[in-house]
Amino acid sequence: MTLAQPEARPYHHGDLSRALVEAARRILETEGPAALSLRAVAREAGVSPAAPYHHFKDKGQLLDAVAHEGWVALDAALMKARQDSDDDRRRMTSLGVAYVTFARDNPALYRVMYDCSRDKDALPDQMKEEGAYCQVRNTIAHAAGDGVSEIDLELATIAAWCAGHGLAEMSGFKQFESLKTLLGGEEAFLKAVFDHLGMFAKFDRG
Amino acid sequence: MTLAQPEARPYHHGDLSRALVEAARRILETEGPAALSLRAVAREAGVSPAAPYHHFKDKGQLLDAVAHEGWVALDAALMKARQDSDDDRRRMTSLGVAYVTFARDNPALYRVMYDCSRDKDALPDQMKEEGAYCQVRNTIAHAAGDGVSEIDLELATIAAWCAGHGLAEMSGFKQFESLKTLLGGEEAFLKAVFDHLGMFAKFDRG
DNA sequence: CGATCCATCTGAACAACGCTTAGATAACAT
DNA sequence: ATGTTATCTAAGCGTTGTTCAGATGGATCG
The missing domain is CATH 1.10.10 (Arc Repressor Mutant, subunit A)
Incomplete structure (x- = not known):
């Protein structure tokens, strides 16, 4: 038929x-x-x-499925960025740029991903080996060497993740447009912001 | 009657x-x-x-009005945090903690504030003298001294703001709960994360 | 092959939503 | 007192998320 x-x-x-x-x-x-x-x-x-x-079960569960696909795609994007970058020191910035770029290229999907996370008050599946969060921690661990404690590692990962997420949500804001063109484009802007993360902390260290 | x-x-x-x-x-x-x-x-x-x-005009415009009240309240909270902290070096961290605390104490309001911002792709009224964003920049400028360029100042402000926003949205996630109790509470956790922001950037500087 | 079962899908309905329109009400100006 | 204008209500339109009774049709077993 x-x-x-x-x-x-x-x-x-x-x-x-x-x-x-x-x-x-x-x-x-x-x-x-x-x-x-x-x-x-x-x-x-x-x-x-x-x-x-x-x-x-309901609309939320469908969105969960969509969000899950989003996280898988983000995991892959980060994995690619890690492998593309040969220098250990530049790998963290590459990772950050890849993260924000993914969010900027898939804004609606990224929004669904984080709306679902907020509803559950948790990042999904992030502690697994290839989860995005775990990838960030591993990269930091590799770059920092053996002298870093587990706690410092975790805190640095959270700090990096928060900065990445914040920048992902706000890098499209109009206030930053002139600065972006002044620095020569989106990617240069992102790298420059990441470079300045330390300024925030170092005052308090002395 | x-x-x-x-x-x-x-x-x-x-x-x-x-x-x-x-x-x-x-x-x-x-x-x-x-x-x-x-x-x-x-x-x-x-x-x-x-x-x-x-x-x-529509629901969005009512939410805009609600969001505006939220920003005014946040401005006030940051202003108070700036004045309470006497030491110049610790002022940035106090500001960050005050920001995240406001978001955690008023989660629904904070969400409305940022949803409105995303719709307009801009932070509202932030460049005014007492706007939250401007307060952060002024505090960084004061702590950094005269040797900092305008561009570096702007980038550091964006970096700090992104980290604050990211942490505001994610500090309630379940994944971080054990770490929070281990560090002795919410505020200690926030300060610790802010302290580690530098780790992300310094690898790339060498 | 035929009967049965059960997952799957439809059609109709419900309450609630954002928003519009027409008309009532009441403050204000003349 | 009259007319104007801002304010509010009542009713309704189209849409949404969700539920439920019933239709449909593979799959399984006799």
């Missing part, structure tokens, strides 16, 4: 869970986070508004 | 703009950001669902 299917469709519609997540990402990219309603996702996937509820 | 009014009511209902903003803040505090609908605000203020539209 139906034409030849491009993919195996084990059930009525096919792998709807996956189709819904893909539809959600499509809407996010083309229309932004404000347009991401469950009904719109169902519409985009070609099913009724009630269909998603057989695969996700 | 009506009983004695506690306040002067120049028009039908009184100063409804103000009443609406106050109602919104009340809802934010008691029920959180998810419950903050225009209709709920109108209900809380005792007017019809359509009444707010005579004072605000």
Whole structure:
């Protein structure tokens, strides 16, 4: 009856869970986070508004799935940045730039990722070996050598992560535009900000 | 006919703009950001669902007004922290702690403040004399002395602001709980993170 | 092969939302 | 007193998240 299917469709519609997540990402990219309603996702996937509820408990759980894909993509981006950079000292900055660049290139997805994290008051799966947070800590550990305590390592990771997240959310603000052109572009701006993180702390050290 | 009014009511209902903003803040505090609908605000203020539209163009503009009050309160909190701290070197950390503490004490309000900023891609009124951003820059300038260029000053301010914002959003995450108790509480944790901001940058400087 | 089961999907409905419109009310100016 | 204008209400539109009864159709077992 139906034409030849491009993919195996084990059930009525096919792998709807996956189709819904893909539809959600499509809407996010083309229309932004404000347009991401469950009904719109169902519409985009070609099913009724009630269909998603057989695969996700509620809208939040669908967003969780979208966010999960986002974290996987971010993990991969950071992994690539770590491998591309040969010099140990520059690796941290590369990582930071890669992080912010990912957020700037996928603003809607990044927003969903962090909205989900805030709802759960936690970063998901970040302590696993290839989780983004763990990658940052490993990179810092490698650059800092053996003389650093576990606590200092953890604190430095948190500091770096917070700076990265803050910059990811704010580097697009209009106030910084003139400074960016003055420094010669987005990436130069990001590196310059990372370079100045120390200024904040060193006053207090003496 | 009506009983004695506690306040002067120049028009039908009184100063409804103000009443609406106050109602919104009340809802934010008691029920959180998810419950903050225009209709709920109108209900809380005792007017019809359509009444707010005579004072605000749409829901976003009401939230803008709420956010503005939030920024004023944050400005005041930072000003107080600056004055309380006598030592020039510790002033930056005090400022950072005050910033994050404000966000942690008023999480729903802080969220509205930043959601509005993201919609406009800008921090509001931050370049004014008593704006929070300007306060941070002035404090850094004072601590750094005369040898710092305008650009370095701006970059250090951005770095500090990003770290503060990132920490404000993430210091409540469950992953950091054990570390917090290990360090002896929230404030010690915040100071420790700020102290480690330099670690991120110094690898790249050599 | 046929009957049954159960996951899957639809259609209709509910309450709540943002927002608009038309009309009532009341303060203000003349 | 009259008219103007700002303010508020009532009703309604289209949308949303969610639920539920019932239709649909693979999968499993006789």
